[in-house]
Amino acid sequence: MAKLNVIAEPGKHEIIMTRDFDAPRALVFRAMTDPKLVPQWWGQRASTTIVDKMDVRMGGIWRYVQRDANGEENGFRGVYHQVSAPERLVYTFEWEGMPGHILLETVTLEEHDGKTTIIDSSVFQSVEDRDGMLQHGMEGGASESWDRFDDLLKTL
Amino acid sequence: MAKLNVIAEPGKHEIIMTRDFDAPRALVFRAMTDPKLVPQWWGQRASTTIVDKMDVRMGGIWRYVQRDANGEENGFRGVYHQVSAPERLVYTFEWEGMPGHILLETVTLEEHDGKTTIIDSSVFQSVEDRDGMLQHGMEGGASESWDRFDDLLKTL
Numbered sequence: 001m002a003k004l005n006v007i008a009e010p011g012k013h014e015i016i017m018t019r020d021f022d023a024p025r026a027l028v029f030r031a032m033t034d035p036k037l038v039p040q041w042w043g044q045r046a047s048t049t050i051v052d053k054m055d056v057r058m059g060g061i062w063r064y065v066q067r068d069a070n071g072e073e074n075g076f077r078g079v080y081h082q083v084s085a086p087e088r089l090v091y092t093f094e095w096e097g098m099p100g101h102i103l104l105e106t107v108t109l110e111e112h113d114g115k116t117t118i119i120d121s122s123v124f125q126s127v128e129d130r131d132g133m134l135q136h137g138m139e140g141g142a143s144e145s146w147d148r149f150d151d152l153l154k155t156l
Numbered sequence: 157m158a159k160l161n162v163i164a165e166p167g168k169h170e171i172i173m174t175r176d177f178d179a180p181r182a183l184v185f186r187a188m189t190d191p192k193l194v195p196q197w198w199g200q201r202a203s204t205t206i207v208d209k210m211d212v213r214m215g216g217i218w219r220y221v222q223r224d225a226n227g228e229e230n231g232f233r234g235v236y237h238q239v240s241a242p243e244r245l246v247y248t249f250e251w252e253g254m255p256g257h258i259l260l261e262t263v264t265l266e267e268h269d270g271k272t273t274i275i276d277s278s279v280f281q282s283v284e285d286r287d288g289m290l291q292h293g294m295e296g297g298a299s300e301s302w303d304r305f306d307d308l309l310k311t312l
Contacts, residue, residue: 011168012167012168012169013168013169013170013279014169059217059235061215079215079235079237079248081235081248081250081256081258082255082256082258084256088256090256090258090281092235092237092248092260094237099238100237100238100240100244100246102237102238102246102260103260104248104258104259104260104279104281106281121281121282123169123260123279123280123281124279125246125260125262125277125279126277
């Protein structure tokens with residue numbers, strides 16, 4: 001299985017994650033932007049994701065609620081700033097447990113020989129915010145979520 | 157008159173602008189967020205700013221149109237992500253002439269002895285985007301706009 005590559009240079013505002021998927025990018029883009037499919041891949045396997053809002057267009061709001069095995073709920077939300085199928089998505093991301101700490105995420109899909117590379121770049125308001133996200137296990141969580149995404153793509 | 161201080165370290169995603177104003181921050185915050193006042197300070201003196209949309213609340217959209225001396229119009233837009241009067245505003249910013257290039261701006265107001273320091277931090281999707289903004293005279297434009305803001309505060 002393809003591996004997640006994570007780049008977070010010291011002192012920078014940015015995290016760049018890249019990963020290859022064995023599917024054409026039109027399909028990858030659809031799997032990322034279909035509210036019915038999001039609960040099948042977003043977040044960790046042990047938790048349940050509920051799509052509360054997902055209005056995939058410029059200015060549209062998204063909001064997911066993640067319920068963990070203990071029934072505890074965490075809300076995540078943001079606003080779509082660019083939706084250019086099948087190549088680019090730009091949106092903001094905020095954990096409701098820490099309001100006012102926003103990141104700006106740009107997802108670029110590149111296709112080559114029927115496969116797709118996802119380049120997922122996040123910029124944070126501060127280097128401290130970025131480092132905090134890394135320290136809270138962001139890489140492991142993202143890795144598991146992209147594994148689930150890979151599994152989902154094989155069924156579509 | 158107080159001077160604008162601009163920090164843009166090489167290779168970073170960020171521009172930080174700071175400036176002092178001789179007014180309490182409740183007044184400064186109001187002047188920044190009142191749609192009726194924005195045309196009096198936003199942008200350059202030689203141009204006219206029209207507030208098309210300005211819904212100052214989490215998730216609310218703003219859109220300004222700037223008409224220059226030749227009648228040429230440029231649209232700017234974004235979404236408010238945090239509105240915490242009188243201390244913090246977070247919003248996205250996009251020039252409609254280059255859609256999909258977004259920046260995330262965090263404005264913090266600090267009061268001391270009845271005066272206010274504005275700390276305006278912008279993070280861009282890439283260092284190239286940030287450097288492009290600097291090369292297009294961002295500092296001069298911002299400086300003129302903050303001068304106008306200073307003039308406006310004296311009348312309130």
